[in-house]
Amino acid sequence: MIAEAGLAALWFAAALSLLQMGLGWAAVRPGNDNLLRLVRPLAVAQGLLAGISFLALIWLFLETDLSVKLVVANSHSDKPWLYKFAGAWGNHEGSMLLWVTVLAVAGGAVALLERKLRKDTLIGTLAAQATISLGFYAFLLFASNPFERSPVIPIDGQGLNPLLQDPGLAFHPPTLYFGYVGISVAFSFAVGALVTRDVGRDFAQAMRPWVLGAWIFLTLGITAGSYWAYYELGWGGWWFWDPVENASLMPWLAATALLHSVTVLATRDALRAWTVMLAVVAFSMSMIGTFLVRSGILTSVHAFAVDPQRGSFILMLLCLYIGGALALFALRVSTVREGAPFRVVSREGSLVLNNLLLTIILCLVMLGTLYPLLTEAFGTKISVGPPWFNTVSAPFALLLVIFMGMGPLLKWRKDDGNKLLKRVAVPLLLGAATALLIVIVAPDVHLLPMLGLAVAVPVALMSLMPLVGRNLRRTPLIIWGMVAAHFGIAMSLAGMASESAFSKEVLVSARPGQVSEIGPFTVRFDGAEPVAGQNWTAIAGRMTVRRGEGEEFVMLPEARMFSDPVTATSEAAIETHWDGQLYTVIGEPDGQGAWQLRLWWKPAVTLIWFGGSLVAIGGLLALLGRVMRRRSARKSVTDEAEGVPGREALA
Amino acid sequence: MRPGRIIAAALALAIAAPAAADSLLPPAEWANKQLPDPRQEAQARDLMEEVRCLVCQGQSVADSDADMASDMRSHIRRRIAEGETPAQIRAWLVERYGNWVTYAPPVDGMTWPLFVAPVILLGGGLWLARGRFRRRKKM
């Protein structure tokens, strides 16, 4: 019953989205808002129905209803409830349902909450949103029905991959979907505004919270993903420029650019065409990312369980949406009036530069990811990996971070370059001093990490400077958000550079009792011992570690063997100190009583993820600030804060 | 995206387990042992991070648990210790496996767009932005 109810809700939601799309596109004319009263409830009802459908799937998983194929394939009756719950989206069909549900709920929220936008533009937006959802409904209903019953009822399910039974991994995919959906809402706004030629401040202000929200989720997703790679894979690496990673980085880069250009549009009514273009690009990146990961055209062992047929479906949707949007862009964008003027040295100027650099990096990441496919089509196999990505993107990224530090210190419209230089002279000198210090003290450090540290130090300082001279208690949340996010970026950069510059590695074949030195630590290997968990057995290496004359502590890295399915994993033991992490892994025995140990001391490595989290927190502060300001603006008749130079910040 | 990597790694392992069971021999001599000379070890480390593992396809030999990757690490360390330069070893590997084996693509007839792209993108971007600023000043 529940399964049928869920399926029925899904069909109804699809039908409503078809109606919403048809009505919306038929009604959308500049100045015509008759049908909004009809389209609005449609969007809300569609969101509710999709939600019901998804709840039905969750229910089936919690109950372990073994008459449903998807449950049989991905669950087991004596799994902890948390993983039954997460199992609902730990597979292709469930994750698509989650995606379309979030999409529909977001559409409903737009219909309910958006009051400022011109009504015809809102109709266009909701029509675009319905068009996107309809594609995914079709995909679900015709190609990947999550509610399909199984012909025979087995005794129990096949269980969830043990590696997915980790709280972090269970909630990682939804984080990214929230991000993608937020971007799709921004895309719908852009399409709606293009159709009614209403690209202006109201449009930007309506779109901004969605971009900001999406960006927060994408930031969290990438930060967390990087940390899991770091502790799960057992080699101490945190970013590999793997196609799958790049697929999650590209939407983030586009969203970051969009976030900043939409601020220019919302505040100063400039960069109109460019903002619309970026919204389209950001959405394409999230779709292309999904396509690359699920279609398997990038022959990476790191891809999802892939299926070319699903791949072609996603590709079709992608071509339809993006191709359509780009065609609309080409036809319409010349009718979008140029916005307000500004000088090169100004807040807008620095944001243009930010967008330029982010876009270049985005293009390079995409080029590097797809280029091997291109040469392969011409018969040559090549690899494009970290050396290329680091070399070509680092100069742009470092410049970008420097301008990130300076931009907020500039005034809108025009400013004096010399004044800015005077303000940032001290941080810049400090950066030069850092570089000099590293060259003298540690001449072996490679150029890029050295530059990274030399940039991170002054930029961290500069990013705090917008707070100077303010009454901190009366500083708006939006400013706090910006400062936190920018400081987080500098912090993360410092972590990356420091990890790459100062990491120490020790590989030993150790017998029990053997002592090794790594960085400030002495590590005594006491021997290997067997450990057993619920569905795995492991060998744990017992190490007694002491830092200088400090207290001893024990670290237990494990080599685990999961039974069902048979999977070997390496569980690193990581000890976090204020200034870095000691990372230990136990490898294979040599058969004569010694064990392979891999030890790393990674100074300041934690800054990478603290920085990333701080960026997300900054985004959250800015979003809160925006929402509160909108509320108070709605209460008071005049909206003075918006558009007053100096008080407005980029979020 | 990361769980994708891990699920797939798990799947790959599960599928590959019967097909390519592990060898019972212990790892080769220099597979997990550092060279005594830190300069040489650093050279070897940099090269290992850039050489692509032949059996895993998505990782460098520096961070793979595959037997073949550990043999390649040992191979690289041994030759560095014997006094060969990383460039010589890389050339030797490329001679056998093609440019696929190195994550640092060389500049050649096939790959030049990769290296021209940053310049073109920067030029094009600046040109677009400059048009924008100029128009403003006229107004």
Add this chain to the structure above:
Amino acid sequence: MKLLIIASILLVVVLVGGFAALRRLYPDSKAVAWLAESKTRPILFVPLALFLLIGGFAAYKLSNPGDTFIRSRLIGKELPAFTLPEALPNRLPVRRADFGRGEPRMINIFASWCVPCIAEAPQLMELARRGIPIDAVAIRDRPEDIARFLGQWGDPYRNIGADRDASLQLAIGSSGVPETYIVDGGGIIRYQHIGAINPSDMTRLTEEFEKARR
């Protein structure tokens, strides 16, 4: 591939051209004016064209996934020098000097721990029965395991060398187990077969071997 590129470029040309024609033919039409104003410039279609190119390419890749084999670059080149110890006490090791003496030979790269190697064992036996000399290189293997493997699945080999650290594998550009090489009478590597030899591969292998004889 070329077709797809041409098709997507054509599509863009038709779109843009058709649009321009519409505008010329019906200058007063409200529908056309609603679609776009007269200022629309062709350069604005560049993003669309780029996107269609990428999309077309992706479609091509979906329908032609290609293989994931990394082929040796030494095919057509001389077999490099190598020395391997014998894998079994009672057998000769594989020596470079055995190759290039006028007769082509096969080199089979295998291991007792490799399951596809069991699958290809009957085919190797058949090749040996047809009089093709096959030398074996056992990768990362122990004598007792090799002996057990050959006892169980048959022994089609002339000489067997032990490659305990993949050094020969790397030297001849092999990227896995099992693989089979054909070296001609002049010591030139002529052919590389990647993966297990299935019954359907037999004709090709025998043909290649005959070619190497010439």
